[in-house]
Amino acid sequence: MRETAVIEAPSVLGLRPSGVQDLPTALLDAGLLDHPGAVRAGRVEAPAYDPHRDADTGILNPVAIAGYSVRLADAVGAALDAGRFPVVLGGDCSILLGNLLALRRRGRHGLLFLDGHTDFYQPSAEPTGEAASMELALATGRGPRLLTDLEGRGPLLRDEDVVAFGFRDTAESDEAGMQPLPPRLHAIDLDGVRAAGAATAAREAVRRLTDGEAAGYWVHLDVDVLDDAIMPAVDYRIPGGLTWEELEGVLATALADERAVGLDVTIFNPRLDPDGTIAARLTACLRRGLSARTGQDGR
Numbered sequence: 042m043r044e045t046a047v048i049e050a051p052s053v054l055g056l057r058p059s060g061v062q063d064l065p066t067a068l069l070d071a072g073l074l075d076h077p078g079a080v081r082a083g084r085v086e087a088p089a090y091d092p093h094r095d096a097d098t099g100i101l102n103p104v105a106i107a108g109y110s111v112r113l114a115d116a117v118g119a120a121l122d123a124g125r126f127p128v129v130l131g132g133d134c135s136i137l138l139g140n141l142l143a144l145r146r147r148g149r150h151g152l153l154f155l156d157g158h159t160d161f162y163q164p165s166a167e168p169t170g171e172a173a174s175m176e177l178a179l180a181t182g183r184g185p186r187l188l189t190d191l192e193g194r195g196p197l198l199r200d201e202d203v204v205a206f207g208f209r210d211t212a213e214s215d216e217a218g219m220q221p222l223p224p225r226l227h228a229i230d231l232d233g234v235r236a237a238g239a240a241t242a243a244r245e246a247v248r249r250l251t252d253g254e255a256a257g258y259w260v261h262l263d264v265d266v267l268d269d270a271i272m273p274a275v276d277y278r279i280p281g282g283l284t285w286e287e288l289e290g291v292l293a294t295a296l297a298d299e300r301a302v303g304l305d306v307t308i309f310n311p312r313l314d315p316d317g318t319i320a321a322r323l324t325a326c327l328r329r330g331l332s333a334r335t336g337q338d339g340r
Contacts, residue, residue, distance in 0.1 A: 045331060046082035046120035047074060048129045050113055050305075054102040055135025055172035058090055059276050060312030065130035067311035071324035073130075077335055082120050082127070085113045085139075098185040099164030100172050106135050107187055113139025117303065118146060126334065128327075131307035133173040134160060137261050138188065140305050141180055141197040144259060150302065151202035151250040151258035152180070153295050155288075157265035157279055158210040159222060166218040173308075177205070178220065200225040202255045204246040206291070207231050207266045209281050231281060239287040243294040250300070257302040260295050264309045264323060271322075274313035285326055292330025301334075 049065035065084070074081060088105045095103050113129070117140050120127040129140055134156070144150040154160075154177060161178045164170060164185070172179065172188070179188045181203065182196030189196060200223045209231040222228055227249050234242045250258040265275040268282035283291070295301055306327065314320055 043124055043126045043334075045076060045079040045334075046123070046125035046127045047079055048082050048116050048120065048127055049084035050129050050132045050136045050139070051084070052087035052109055052132040052136055053090060054087055054106045054109060054133070055176065056133035056276065057092070057171070060310040061131065061133055061276070061308055063311045064132060064306065064309045067309070067314070067317070067320040068130055068306070068324050068327070071317065071320045073324050073327060076328045076331055080125075082125065083116050085109070085116050094170040098187060099167075099170055100175070100185065100188070101170045103172070103185065103187050106138065106172055107191060110139035110142050110191055114142035114146065117143035121147070121302065127303040128331070129303070129305040131305060134176045134261075134263055134307045135172040136305060136307060137176045138180060138191065138197065140259055140303060142191050142194070144302065145194050145197045146192075147256070149199070149202070149255050151253070151255040152198055152204070153246055153250060153258055153260045154203060154205045155207055155261060155266045155291065156205070156263040157208060157282055158263070158277070159205055159208045159214060159219070161214070161222055162217070162219045166220070168217070177203070181223070181226070183220070201227075202250070202253060202258075203227065204229065204249055206242070206246050207234050207283055210279060213279065231283070234283070234287075239283065240290050240294065243291040247295055247298055251298065257300040259302060260292070260304045261307070262292070262304065263307050272319065274310050274319050275308050276310060285322065289326050289329045292326070293333035296330055297333035
């Protein structure tokens, strides 16, 4: 079984320095490296944050995000080349671009996108220009070329190689004028997850990701996919969401398949969890999900 390579990616370039940059330290302190086979595989520091929106792209820190994505892709690629399973601890959701760039260098891959939001905004509709609200659009080639054509490789993902899972922001994003999800992108919103049952919905998501021509798939976890009542330590709160047990089951289903190639975790803000109880519960959830890869108890 491949080692789990934990990579720290504390970038807030796509959001703001609100506290999500402390996510890696909080989860490591809570014992994530105690998972069997887990090793520390480096930390990719982000450049200084610029609060001024770029006039050409309408996005905060676009040049810095592009450069950071390349450096993060190098770190993730090194883990892949060593036969390890990368687990990347953000940071905000813009780190997804670097993770996917590492895969794009190696061919065609898919994405299981676990997020309370669809993050498909175009710059003109995103109120403050945060790339953390646009990363799925950027990854599928929608947005300024600086971020949609990294290294001249074009879109990092094809629409049909994506499953957006568990989101619940449709009314909010419609009101804001977000561009619609494309018809070939598979979407299972929270109501759809509940209608099918989380376990069944997770199996269907993996089936879609493995039925096509992609060589494997990445799993992106924005912790705001969890119910706001149990995961209030996020910057953009929205009612509802998955239970801990549902998320553990989804992760176990997704990561048990040998075609899962990596995982990232984003948006958890430890400054909103002063006693560390949420960090401890999130770490336990991740370890149990990752245990599906190793067949060992992740408790």
